[in-house]
Amino acid sequence: MAREISYQQAINEALRQEMERDPSVLVMGEDNAGGEGSPGERDAWGGVLGVTKGLYPKFPDRVLDTPISESGFIGAAIGAAAAGMRPVAELMFVDFMGVCFDQIFNQAAKFKYMFGGKAQTPVVIRTMVGAGLRAAGQHSQMLVNVFTHIPGLKVVCPATPYDAKGLLIQSIRDNDPVIFCEHKLLYGLKGDVPEESYAIPFGEANVVREGKDVTIVTFGRMVHLSNEATAELAKAGIQCEVIDLRTTSPLDEDTVLESVAKTGRVVVVDESNPRCSIASDISSLIAMKAFGDLKAPIEMVTAPHTPVPFADSLEDLYIPGPAKIRGAVERVARYH
Amino acid sequence: MTQLSKAQLLQAYRTMRTIREFEERVHAEFATGTIPGFVHLYAGEEASATGFCMHLRDDDYIASTHRGHGHCIAKGVDPVEMMAEIYGKATGSCRGKGGSMHIADLSKGMMGANGIVGGGGPLICGAALAAKYKKRGGVGICFFGDGASNQGTILEAMNLASVWDLPAIFVAENNGYAESTSSTWSVACDNIADRASAFGMPGVIVDGFDFFAVHEAAGEAVRRAREGGGPTLVEVKFMRYYGHFEGDAETYRGPNEVEKLRHEKDCLLRFRNRVTSSGEVQASELDVIDKDALALIDRAVAKAKADPKPKAADLLTDVYVSYP
Numbered sequence: 001m002a003r004e005i006s007y008q009q010a011i012n013e014a015l016r017q018e019m020e021r022d023p024s025v026l027v028m029g030e031d032n033a034g035g036e037g038s039p040g041e042r043d044a045w046g047g048v049l050g051v052t053k054g055l056y057p058k059f060p061d062r063v064l065d066t067p068i069s070e071s072g073f074i075g076a077a078i079g080a081a082a083a084g085m086r087p088v089a090e091l092m093f094v095d096f097m098g099v100c101f102d103q104i105f106n107q108a109a110k111f112k113y114m115f116g117g118k119a120q121t122p123v124v125i126r127t128m129v130g131a132g133l134r135a136a137g138q139h140s141q142m143l144v145n146v147f148t149h150i151p152g153l154k155v156v157c158p159a160t161p162y163d164a165k166g167l168l169i170q171s172i173r174d175n176d177p178v179i180f181c182e183h184k185l186l187y188g189l190k191g192d193v194p195e196e197s198y199a200i201p202f203g204e205a206n207v208v209r210e211g212k213d214v215t216i217v218t219f220g221r222m223v224h225l226s227n228e229a230t231a232e233l234a235k236a237g238i239q240c241e242v243i244d245l246r247t248t249s250p251l252d253e254d255t256v257l258e259s260v261a262k263t264g265r266v267v268v269v270d271e272s273n274p275r276c277s278i279a280s281d282i283s284s285l286i287a288m289k290a291f292g293d294l295k296a297p298i299e300m301v302t303a304p305h306t307p308v309p310f311a312d313s314l315e316d317l318y319i320p321g322p323a324k325i326r327g328a329v330e331r332v333a334r335y336h
Numbered sequence: 337m338t339q340l341s342k343a344q345l346l347q348a349y350r351t352m353r354t355i356r357e358f359e360e361r362v363h364a365e366f367a368t369g370t371i372p373g374f375v376h377l378y379a380g381e382e383a384s385a386t387g388f389c390m391h392l393r394d395d396d397y398i399a400s401t402h403r404g405h406g407h408c409i410a411k412g413v414d415p416v417e418m419m420a421e422i423y424g425k426a427t428g429s430c431r432g433k434g435g436s437m438h439i440a441d442l443s444k445g446m447m448g449a450n451g452i453v454g455g456g457g458p459l460i461c462g463a464a465l466a467a468k469y470k471k472r473g474g475v476g477i478c479f480f481g482d483g484a485s486n487q488g489t490i491l492e493a494m495n496l497a498s499v500w501d502l503p504a505i506f507v508a509e510n511n512g513y514a515e516s517t518s519s520t521w522s523v524a525c526d527n528i529a530d531r532a533s534a535f536g537m538p539g540v541i542v543d544g545f546d547f548f549a550v551h552e553a554a555g556e557a558v559r560r561a562r563e564g565g566g567p568t569l570v571e572v573k574f575m576r577y578y579g580h581f582e583g584d585a586e587t588y589r590g591p592n593e594v595e596k597l598r599h600e601k602d603c604l605l606r607f608r609n610r611v612t613s614s615g616e617v618q619a620s621e622l623d624v625i626d627k628d629a630l631a632l633i634d635r636a637v638a639k640a641k642a643d644p645k646p647k648a649a650d651l652l653t654d655v656y657v658s659y660p
Contacts, residue, residue: 075458
């Protein structure tokens with residue numbers, strides 16, 4: 001039965017249900033319970049924003065606090081996965097990939113291929129992405145594109161509580177390494193989520209809004225900002241089709257190309273920096289495979305080629321918003 | 337001192353001799369230009385892999401290094417398949433997709449040679465963590481070099497292993513040089529083992545040319561780990577006989593450095609002298625093993641040369657378990 005819960009609660013519920021179902025599922029990360037070794041309470045934090053709160057009392061042997069030692073424990077999660085467990089490790093902020101990336105892209109991503117198919121690494125790395133919390137340059141990036149570039153990794157970016165639960169359950173059951181990107185501004189977002197367990201398959205984009213005039217391809221928090229933009233555009237007579245990719249690897253090319261065949265006009269919205277991004281990747285895909293369908297040049301709405309700034313006046317400019325999306329859609333719609 | 341049965345002595349000699357024969361032969365074949373890529377040889381270090389892995393079961397894990405052939409053989413990976421892998425053949429341990437630096441066999445608890453210096457430390461913490469959950473007394477051994485001893489991953493892994501009280505053993509194979517740089521310069525303390533106290537674990541130094549010393553120290557560390565006593569750092573001191581990689585001119589070496597080691601320290605020579613002079617094993621029995629090893633490697637090389645390369649279709653397989 002569905003009831004309204006938050007994106008954060010949906011993630012917590014997915015973890016709990018999978019830990020109940022499968023004793024090989026472990027949760028580990030900095031302060032994932034919290035208070036380890038301290039005189040006060042255990043489960044003091046449940047992760048820095050409380051996403052894993054309440055799991056430790058239910059599974060005291062399978063929720064592991066770690067030292068602040070990302071190479072150590074992300075690598076340990078990967079090693080444990082290769083040795084038969086299903087660890088879900090939390091890389092608190094995706095920006096910290098810089099101190100543990102070797103374990104992810106040189107080890108986890110390559111085991112299966114380098115070892116001639118004779119290994120599998122069912123690890124999930126949950127990580128917080130995105131700007132908007134005034135968290136500045138080292139706690140606000142997307143970097144989804146960096147992981148998407150690596151063969152052997154799967155990359156998941158849920159936009160809604162429903163998807164967060166279903167995609168996380170699929171991630172845990174999946175036999176390949178998965179980078180699960182949780183947008184920090186979506187944690188409080190509420191939506192209908194079934195109580196029972198369910199998995200959403202990877203590589204199936206979600207058409208969140210149908211329209212005949214312009215296709216908007218996006219993912220993560222930008223799905224919501226794109227939806228906001230389309231409401232006003234509809235009043236102006238422009239019907240947008242909004243596609244939420246859900247997973248950037250694997251990528252649902254068919255849904256994108258089918259929509260472009262219908263509209264012939266495309267805006268790709270991506271919170272990342274523009275170069276070598278998901279936006280540029282989708283744009284090149286469309287240019288290569290749907291050139292004949294295009295009635296206008298493809299537009300990309302992205303962050304600028306800068307680090308994420310701190311001051312609110314700058315960060316608000318940095319993040320692609322409904323106004324920029326609207327402008328791009330209008331230009332594409334008017335193009336002859 | 338642990339008493340080894342005659343069968344164990346013969347097994348130890350066979351493993352060390354097989355590794356030596358394998359490496360000497362790869363060295364010779366590489367010089368003819370028939371082996372592609374980068375190859376790093378373990379000759380001279382055989383007592384370490386053998387002395388440790390003799391204490392292990394198939395469900396114990398090891399993580400290895402770019403100098404991994406010896407660890408693979410000692411952990412039970414098939415040398416014939418390994419040779420085919422080094423030649424890039426479809427019949428290789430990794431079907432020709434890994435090569436010398438990535439030979440692995442998870443079914444034997446071999447988590448892979450590793451092209452990244454220090455890459456194995458965190459991984460073996462994971463294997464040891466998994467062993468803890470499986471509650472069958474399994475352990476994990478991370479072999480790493482003096483070069484890797486200065487990598488953050490190894491230091492993080494040792495700390496994590498102690499904090500989580502893991503059945504892990506860290507084996508620092510100090511073979512004198514990281515590439516061309518002496519460990520007497522790159523390691524800031526006198527011994528890598530001195531760092532153990534910083535991570536709350538025992539640190540042991542052992543002569544890596546002495547199989548019996550390694551076997552003894554390894555047995556103690558493995559026993560401790562199996563019984564829930566936590567991790568140990570063992571520094572094995574020796575020197576490699578060949579360069580960092582094949583093709584290394586080794587101008588950084590001292591005069592006659594390796595020649596001297598081969599005559600005065602060699603682990604195989606020392607082993608032979610000891611067990612024959614004690615009367616535990618006849619020289620003729622070791623001679624048979626020498627011949628067996630030679631025949632095995634002859635067969636491995638001949639097969640590797642004749643075996644087929646991977647096919648074009650293999651390029652795209654085994655990236656994922658499933659990918660729509």
